[in-house]
Amino acid sequence: GFFILCVVDCVPVSWSWLRIPGVLQRLGFTYFVLSLLQTFWGLKEIPLRAVSSSDVVLYWPQWLIIILLETLWLCITLLMPVPNCPTGYLGAGGIGDNGLYPNCTGGAAGYIDRWMFGDNMYRYPTCKEIYRTTQPFDPEGVLGTINSIAMGFLGMQVRWIIYFSSMIQQGISAAILSKCTRDEGFIPVNKNLWSLSYVMCTGCFSFLLLGGMYFVTDIKGWWGGQPFIYPGMNSIFVYVGHSLLGFYFPFSWEMRFQESHWEWLFQSLWATALWVLIAYLLYRKKFFLKI
Numbered sequence: 104g105f106f107i108l109c110v111v112d113c114v115p116v117s118w119s120w121l122r123i124p125g126v127l128q129r130l131g132f133t134y135f136v137l138s139l140l141q142t143f144w145g146l147k148e149i150p151l152r153a154v155s156s157s158d159v160v161l162y163w164p165q166w167l168i169i170i171l172l173e174t175l176w177l178c179i180t181l182l183m184p185v186p187n188c189p190t191g192y193l194g195a196g197g198i199g200d201n202g203l204y205p206n207c208t209g210g211a212a213g214y215i216d217r218w219m220f221g222d223n224m225y226r227y228p229t230c231k232e233i234y235r236t237t238q239p240f241d242p243e244g245v246l247g248t249i250n251s252i253a254m255g256f257l258g259m260q261v262r263w264i265i266y267f268s269s270m271i272q273q274g275i276s277a278a279i280l281s282k283c284t285r286d287e288g289f290i291p292v293n294k295n296l297w298s299l300s301y302v303m304c305t306g307c308f309s310f311l312l313l314g315g316m317y318f319v320t321d322i323k324g325w326w327g328g329q330p331f332i333y334p335g336m337n338s339i340f341v342y343v344g345h346s347l348l349g350f351y352f353p354f355s356w357e358m359r360f361q362e363s364h365w366e367w368l369f370q371s372l373w374a375t376a377l378w379v380l381i382a383y384l385l386y387r388k389k390f391f392l393k394i
């Protein structure tokens with residue numbers, strides 16, 4: 104396992120350029136915080152009665168901590184002054200926003216990471232190509248971790264809170280925060296910032312999918328989850344494989360329409376389909392890589 108993590112994250116050879124945050128670091132830290140919440144404020148015994156919305160009350164200390172964390176995220180993101188940048192900036196910088204704030208990539212989130220990590224910053228964020236940004240920016244930075252924790256916490260509540268009402272609330276929150284636009288809302292849906300609307304939007308769809316899948320596969324047995332079950336059975340293999348080969352043909356190519364989101368979308372769908380196919384072949388050979 105250590106070897107594999109090293110292959111993914113030790114790619115920059117010099118220590119002084121080593122990236123400190125990352126996807127697996129983010130997941131590990133999020134789970135660490137959630138397990139602390141559960142250890143100190145979880146219930147020792149889960150009540151054996153029908154699930155009701157009032158069960159939320161049983162977890163009030165955890166909810167309180169999450170709400171405080173979320174308030175912290177909102178205050179820092181929207182109110183913290185960043186030198187030479189508009190306060191509360193949530194954009195990509197570069198040529199975005201008519202090129203007014205080229206060095207403001209990621210607003211407060213980017214500023215905090217650049218201040219904390221200096222040279223040890225991720226230099227190839229997805230915004231680099233489309234928005235021609237020059238500043239380093241880490242999509243798994245420090246500030247966004249707060250929202251990962253909130254997102255994981257919502258997942259932990261799945262068993263207890265009323266499923267559909269929670270899903271609808273998240274969906275409505277995401278719609279309001281983003282004003283249902285790509286980048287004109289109060290808080291746009293932004294994966295690189297792990298913004299609050301991103302958490303609400305993806306949380307809503309995850310709840311919807313999970314509920315639908317539970318009904319279709321577990322209760323009714325109509326569908327075994329193909330083809331998604333194949334990459335799911337080899338998720339680390341696919342993740343490592345894509346980290347190593349994702350920049351090469353046939354997974355990606357030099358794009359002709361750099362400015363358009365459509366070619367990016369097509370390339371992403373194509374690469375995903377290829378990995379699903381590879382995972383299927385491995386599944387047939389009963390090859391499963393685990394840490």
Ligand SMILES: *[C@@H]1O[C@H](CO)[C@@H](O)[C@H](O)[C@H]1NC(C)=O
Pocket residue numbers: 187205206237
């Ligand atoms: C952005 O930063 C670069 C150096 O990284 C500097 O040359 C440039 O003047 C800055 N632009 C603005 C608008 O601050």
